[in-house]
Amino acid sequence: MDLLADFYAGRIRALSKIISRVENERDGYKDLLARLYGDGGRAVRIGITGPPGAGKSTLVNGLVHQFLAQEKRVGIVAVDPTSPFTGGALLGDRVRMNEFPTDGSVFFRSMATRGHSGGLSGATSNVSVVLDAFGYDVVMIETVGVGQVELDVIDNCDVVVVVLVPESGDAVQTMKAGLMEIAHVFAINKADRPGAEELQYDLRRTLELRRRQEGDWQIPVLQTQAISRGGVEALFDTIGEYLDFSCERGLFQHQRRRQLHKMLLNLLSHRFRSEFMHRVSQEMDFEQLLDEIIARRANPYEVGEQLFARFSS
Secondary structure: OHHHHHOOOOOOOHHHHHHHHHHHHOOHHHHHHHHHHHHOOEEEEEEEEOOOOOOOOHHHHHHHHHHHHHOOOOEEEEEEEOOOOOOEEEOOOHHHHOOOOOOOOOOEEEEEEEOOOOOOOHHHHHHHHHHHOOOOOEEEOOOOOOOOOHHHHHHOEEEEEEEHHHHHHHHHHOOHHHHHHOOEEEEOOOOOOOOHHHHHHHHHHHHHHHOOOOOOOOOEEEEEEEEHOEHHHHHHHHHHHHHHHHHOOOHHHHHHHHHHHHHHHHHHHHHHHHHHHHHHHOOOOOHHHHHHHHOOOOHHHHHHHHHHHHOOO
């Protein structure tokens, strides 16, 4: 209770402790989330994704400065690759926060994927709930940058910016990846390099060929140079334009409802799986079943059905 009191008093140390408890799924973390959930619902979630080396982190920093100029409070969740040796985030010692004020208006958290394959940490959604409840106006989620499998970002964000660089290659081939299908805005970063104009042209042509209904959002393709902040203000304005568009058309609410639908199914799936595995380990000799299958005296399909039947009876 003291921790929650400090949290509601706006103390950053309490926020950090609660995030750690949620991220590590320590005892009572679900009760904490249940308590905090009702205090949220106001923060806008912005996803920044794209291949490694595209300059996502620098672009996020530039956007944060734009939000600060509007007196917005920003929470940043940056998901990094997991070390195969320690299980921690390889880039957990970032020093990028030195350029921001220390008054709590910006909070940065680096999280490890811990084997999660969708470009995000499995705890990203829960951490977003905590930051929302703490009072941050914007939660920015920067994915790990693993390429075509970063599709989880659409299930956690209200708007997704896909960051590319001129070296990304043929835009038509790139657009075939699922990652490209989730973009609300494209940003060609490091646009001072050769090939930026060609990539922008190819992306726009490809987007024009996609089936689109009248009144749909026309996905913009912008050029940015994050290091010099070139094009960052235009990107910031475009993100705002999409959020206005999605709210006016009811897309924002529809997306939030879809995300909740998937969240509930994931929670149920996780609970049923944990319960099933517990009962299997307690009531059945799993190793003996494996021996039977290996010896071809049984097969995994029938054994799977038998296990399910015993669990559901």
